[in-house]
Amino acid sequence: xxxxxxxxxxxxxxxxxxxxxxxxxxxxxxxxxxxxxxxxxxxxxxxxxxxxxxxxxxxxxxxxxxxxxxxxxxxxxxxxxxxxxxxxxxxxxxxxxxx
Numbered sequence: 632x633x634x635x636x637x638x639x640x641x642x643x644x645x646x647x648x649x650x651x652x653x654x655x656x657x658x659x660x661x662x663x664x665x666x667x668x669x670x671x672x673x674x675x676x677x678x679x680x681x682x683x684x685x686x687x688x689x690x691x692x693x694x695x696x697x698x699x700x701x702x703x704x705x706x707x708x709x710x711x712x713x714x715x716x717x718x719x720x721x722x723x724x725x726x727x728x729x730x
Contacts, residue, residue, distance in 0.1 A: 632652060632654075633652065633653050633654070634653075635650045635651060635652055636650070636651065636652075636653055636656070637649070637650055638650075638651060638656060638659065638660070640659070640660065640663035641663070641667065642663055642666055642667045642670065643667060643670045643671065643674070643682065643685065645682075647663075649663075666689065669689050669692065669693075670685050670686065670689050673685050673688050673689055673692075
């Protein structure tokens with residue numbers, strides 16, 4: 632792992648200095664651009680104007696999305712586990728029936 636580096640990101644017309652590993656730089660820049668776009672969209676809606684309220688609304692939107700994705704992943708994982716058990720049972724029955 633290399634030494635952390637300071638990078639500058641611009642979010643909603645404000646500049647922030649962030650320390651990250653060089654290999655994380657691209658992901659962090661993408662995340663900052665996505666966050667900036669989402670915050671601009673919220674501001675553009677005209678319902679919120681303060682930076683703090685925009686940030687909180689954005690955080691709530693991201694949290695909602697994250698929780699939905701986690702639930703979806705848990706459901707998919709459960710379905711895969713069930714399918715594996717079904718296949719294992721079918722294989723076991725086939726073996727026990729023999730040639």
